[in-house]
Amino acid sequence: MMSPALFLLALITLVPFFSIIWMSFNDVSLMGGLAFEFSGLDNWQRVFTDPDIRSSWLISLVYFLATVGLEMVIGTVMALLVYSLTRGSNIIISLLLIPMFIAPVIVGLLGRFMLDPSHGLYAWLLNETGLFDGNILGSVGSAMVAVILMDVWEWTPLVALIVLAGLASVPEDTLEAAEMDGAKYGQKLLYIILPSISNILLVALLIRAMDAIRFFAIIFITTNGGPADSTKIIPIRLYDIAFRFFDLGYAAAVGITMLVFSIMVATAFTKLLKRQETSS
Amino acid sequence: MATLQLNNIVKDFGGTQVIKGVDLEVKDREFVVFVGPSGCGKSTLMRMIAGLESATSGDILIDGERINDVGPADRGLAMVFQSYALYPHMTVEDNMGFSLRLAKVPKAERREKVLAAARILQLEELLDRKPRALSGGQRQRVAIGRAIVRNPSIFLFDEPLSNLDAALRVQMRIELARLHEELDATMIYVTHDQIEAMTMADKIVVLQGGVVEQIGSPMALYHHPRNRFVAGFIGSPKMNFLGVEVRGADAEGVDVVLPGGDCRVPVEANGVSSGDTLTLGVRPEHLTLDDQGPLTGNILVIERLGGATTLYLENADSQWTLVADGDVAHRVHDQVRFSFDPACAHLFNGSGEALPHRHRHPLVAIDRKENRAPSA
Structure with a gap:
């Protein structure tokens, strides 16, 4: 009964999974038809010694910490503000969520348009106010800030939405009890609200972290890793290796390290979540 | 404090x-x-x-x-x-x-x-x-x-x-x-x-x-x-209420008509006169089974609590709850007669206000503290 389904499952997940592992031990060429040439651990040795890969991982880490950190902080503040509204919160939430529904590629295109040195609105504003003069996406440093902010703009609402759901579950009378105990808003936030929603915050963090590791579209469409590889996070590097240099065996090895890293992050989070649950 | x-x-x-x-x-x-x-x-x-x-x-x-x-x-x-x-x-x-x-x-x-x-x-x-x-x-x-x-x-x-x-x-x-x-x-x-x-x-x-x-x-x-x-709110089970007609009223109390004969409730008349309709209220624990009683009822349900028994009664025009002692031998569908002490009954006028009792109950001033410890 189950065999057709299992067969299909094998076809779309297991076969690619194992073939990519096999690919990572081969020199794969596409010229004159697909050809595998066994190369042992050559690709894996490169993964761990290639300075380009190392710098891409570092850029990824910076990118990861900056985007996820900003999204968590701004998203939480946004949720607290919306939650404190007495009226109109529904329409505000709907408006806040709009960025989330725009495809990342479109966000990238929008960003490119707004930051264009000759006719971009933001480029003009920054130039007029004297804050930044020059090609934003074309300069090391500013390009990284720009792509980070684009990601933050798109995904902060998701964090806000998740945190908002968490806030709704903080019992009103617990907050009132704290108020009667003499807690000011900041103390309520620190001692009651944040500990109560710490699980939800972890979930939001997990979702965003998993996304940030494999993040691709915005950078691909805006800087494509440039200038001077300053925004070349690991997925962009992987794309280059695979589809610009067609070094598919090496790309497979890089892809597997990304997968392992994702699994490690997810495991760490679920462990944290479990610990939270048993302690509270 | x-x-x-x-x-x-x-x-x-x-x-x-x-x-x-x-x-x-x-x-x-x-x-x-x-x-x-x-x-x-x-x-x-x-x-x-x-x-x-x-x-x-x-x-x-x-x-x-x-x-x-x-x-x-x-x-x-x-x-x-x-x-x-x-x-x-x-x-x-x-x-x-x-x-x-x-x-x-x-x-x-x-x-x-x-x-x-x-x-x-x-x-x-x-x-x-x-x-x-x-x-x-x-x-x-x-x-x-x-x-x-x-x-x-x-x-x-x-x-x-x-x-x-x-x-x-x-x-x-x-x-x-x-x-x-x-x-x-x-x-x-x-x-x-x-x-x-x-x-x-x-x-x-x-x-x-x-x-x-x-x-x-x-x-x-x-x-x-x-x-x-x-x-109705204070007391459990709830007080019984019955619409009654006034036969007469004077300084000693108000006479009301009951199926088994008139009854004098010792309350202030407060302008009530013969022919008015009032509501009689009697608590279930103030009703007693009494073979000569003025009221009758058919037992619908019996709840035995051991120490006390609650009887739910019904007659042609009203329903009653009666709390009797635990040894009542009656069964469901038995016809029983019952009575009450008029001093424990209450009368309410058309707007629901009680006609004040002529005598205050001796325990009304006792609070809970005094209930438990003799006051110094």
Whole structure:
């Protein structure tokens, strides 16, 4: 009964999974038809010694910490503000969520348009106010800030939405009890609200972290890793290796390290979540 | 310790008036219970006293000082919530000491105060536990402990026992009464359970639809309800009501027509005259099975409680509940006759107001404290 389904499952997940592992031990060429040439651990040795890969991982880490950190902080503040509204919160939430529904590629295109040195609105504003003069996406440093902010703009609402759901579950009378105990808003936030929603915050963090590791579209469409590889996070590097240099065996090895890293992050989070649950 | 005074308190919620002008005086060290059906405004009234809700108009005075504009933390009150409202991620000790921690009380002094409260409530063993590792009754005690630690001038209890099972509720009721004596503090208690009100209160405030129906000692409410609502609400099982016609009235009382003959109820006539229709009220425990009684009924249901038996009776034009002793041998569908002592009966006029009894019951001035300890 189950065999057709299992067969299909094998076809779309297991076969690619194992073939990519096999690919990572081969020199794969596409010229004159697909050809595998066994190369042992050559690709894996490169993964761990290639300075380009190392710098891409570092850029990824910076990118990861900056985007996820900003999204968590701004998203939480946004949720607290919306939650404190007495009226109109529904329409505000709907408006806040709009960025989330725009495809990342479109966000990238929008960003490119707004930051264009000759006719971009933001480029003009920054130039007029004297804050930044020059090609934003074309300069090391500013390009990284720009792509980070684009990601933050798109995904902060998701964090806000998740945190908002968490806030709704903080019992009103617990907050009132704290108020009667003499807690000011900041103390309520620190001692009651944040500990109560710490699980939800972890979930939001997990979702965003998993996304940030494999993040691709915005950078691909805006800087494509440039200038001077300053925004070349690991997925962009992987794309280059695979589809610009067609070094598919090496790309497979890089892809597997990304997968392992994702699994490690997810495991760490679920462990944290479990610990939270048993302690509270 | 403290007194509380409410002057013409009104509360509007978006155009709906939920509290319609409440006046109340709570004396020092008094145990006052707000009681009434759901939606009568008793919780809102308490929340206004606590400062969690603002009064639309009227004055709230503690020790003679107007505190309408004082924040909840600075009123010197402590509240025990229906859901306990414990801080889930803090231990029992941290829960109880939270207010002291916010007030920057040194750790050693904090611990001392928490321990003192824990001792009163027998919580010493549980100080390191988190709320979710506690039973309902223990959580309740922690919530009370959190209030005690604050050493408030007035304790507020918002239906604190309604989440407990019946046996535990009885036990906590006794514990609260003991606590009131031990702490000797002013306490205000909200409940919809008239048994809690009767057993714990020095003074009961009966509320309905945002209006105070009657304020008085438990015995005053039981023996001298001011109107039909209070008469029906206080006492269990509920008072029996029967429409009756007035035969005559004089200074000695009012004569009413009953199926088995006339009956003289010793109340003030207050302008009632022959031919008027009144409502007769008799509590089930004041009805007695009596083969010569003026009333008859067919037994519909019998509830045997062991010590007492509740009979649900029906006759051509009315239904009655009768509480007899535990040894009644009657069976369902038996026809029985019953009677009552007219001195225990009540008469209500067309607008539901009670005609005042000519004699006050001797126990109406007795409060709960005197019930338990001989007064010095």
